[in-house]
Amino acid sequence: MSKVTVSFEWLSGCSGCEIGTVDLHERLLGVLDSLDIVRLPILLDERGYPEADLGIVTGALRTEHDVECLHRMRQSSSKLLAFGVCAVYGGPQGAADANTLSEICEAVYCNNLTTATHDVPTEGLPKLLEGGVRPVSSEVDVDFFLPGCPPHPYYIAQALGALVRGGAPEFGAHNVCFRCGRRMEKSEVGELRRLHQLTPVDDVCWLSQGVLCMGSATLDRCLAPCPQRGVPCTGCAGPSEHIVLEPNRDIRTEIADRMSRMTKIPREAVVAEIERRARTYYAYALASPVFRQKPTFLFRRWMAGGGN
Ligand code: SF4
Ligand code: SF4
Numbered sequence: 502m503s504k505v506t507v508s509f510e511w512l513s514g515c516s517g518c519e520i521g522t523v524d525l526h527e528r529l530l531g532v533l534d535s536l537d538i539v540r541l542p543i544l545l546d547e548r549g550y551p552e553a554d555l556g557i558v559t560g561a562l563r564t565e566h567d568v569e570c571l572h573r574m575r576q577s578s579s580k581l582l583a584f585g586v587c588a589v590y591g592g593p594q595g596a597a598d599a600n601t602l603s604e605i606c607e608a609v610y611c612n613n614l615t616t617a618t619h620d621v622p623t624e625g626l627p628k629l630l631e632g633g634v635r636p637v638s639s640e641v642d643v644d645f646f647l648p649g650c651p652p653h654p655y656y657i658a659q660a661l662g663a664l665v666r667g668g669a670p671e672f673g674a675h676n677v678c679f680r681c682g683r684r685m686e687k688s689e690v691g692e693l694r695r696l697h698q699l700t701p702v703d704d705v706c707w708l709s710q711g712v713l714c715m716g717s718a719t720l721d722r723c724l725a726p727c728p729q730r731g732v733p734c735t736g737c738a739g740p741s742e743h744i745v746l747e748p749n750r751d752i753r754t755e756i757a758d759r760m761s762r763m764t765k766i767p768r769e770a771v772v773a774e775i776e777r778r779a780r781t782y783y784a785y786a787l788a789s790p791v792f793r794q795k796p797t798f799l800f801r802r803w804m805a806g807g808g809n
């Protein structure tokens with residue numbers, strides 16, 4: 502059987518998705534037997550864009566250089582996979598959209614103790630996109646999407662295996678709660694709490710304990726490591742399917758409805774807290790046009806209110 506040629510491109514991202522792929526460990530060997538990798542920036546000194554059966558793009562569109570590279574990937578790849586929440590939704594750098602480009606450059610190059618120049622460079626750097634961060638599907642057609650920050654190796658292996666066999670990855674649409682194992686139950690808790698303000702109960706849902714957890718509004722592409730290990734979910738794998746597909750659903754309303762039914766905490770208090778910490782909870786998908794049509798368009802106003 503002839504091998505499937507695969508080309509990788511790394512746009513504006515953090516390399517975590519590449520590390521996630523290496524985390525396949527010995528399962529990677531099974532996949533590699535069927536692949537001929539023709540381009541992989543962190544491993545191969547290939548500057549061009551060879552023709553490939555499958556193109557895999559990580560990272561978001563942040564610069565004009567990213568846009569050019571993405572088009573070259575699309576032109577040279579028969580099928581294109583957007584890999585990781587940056588490529589699918591814009592990822593955590595979307596949180597920078599709460600600021601203007603000049604504010605971002607000032608913070609990075611001028612008001613930064615570790616920057617040598619203290620000036621915004623005008624040469625030698627790709628120009629930032631005027632409209633802010635964007636997911637790759639805002640620029641080219643994408644055949645397959647695999648969110649996650651990074652996706653868990655379990656899902657990476659399934660996706661690569663299906664694509665190598667010439668099929669399409671088929672995943673369930675479960676949210677993080679499906680894998681969490683904590684028990685949702687009614688409680689008398691009357692106010693929101695942070696982790697340091699309670700003695701946590703290991704097998705009870707964080708929402709029941711008065712702690713914000715985004716698991717019920719987040720797609721499972723991670724196998725729920727955080728709530729299983731004592732940390733609430735912040736939603737890094739990207740929103741659950743019904744949040745994406747339902748025009749009137751939003752992270753705030755979803756979590757606030759659920760939490761106010763399970764506890765004595767008023768719905769309005771949950772909404773206000775999620776807005777206050779919007780840079781954390783909305784970061785991963787904020788750059789997606791889908792979310793800009795939701796109440797997320799008020800993000801800058803929430804941030805102006807002093808959120809983190
Ligand atoms: S999706 Fe997450 S791990 Fe992958 S490049 Fe973006 S920030 Fe890094
Ligand atoms: S809301 Fe969080 S803690 Fe509760 S079941 Fe879902 S993932 Fe687990």
Ligand code: SF4
Binds near residue numbers: 737
């Ligand atoms: S924050 Fe949530 S979505 Fe991200 S890895 Fe943890 S459990 Fe998964």
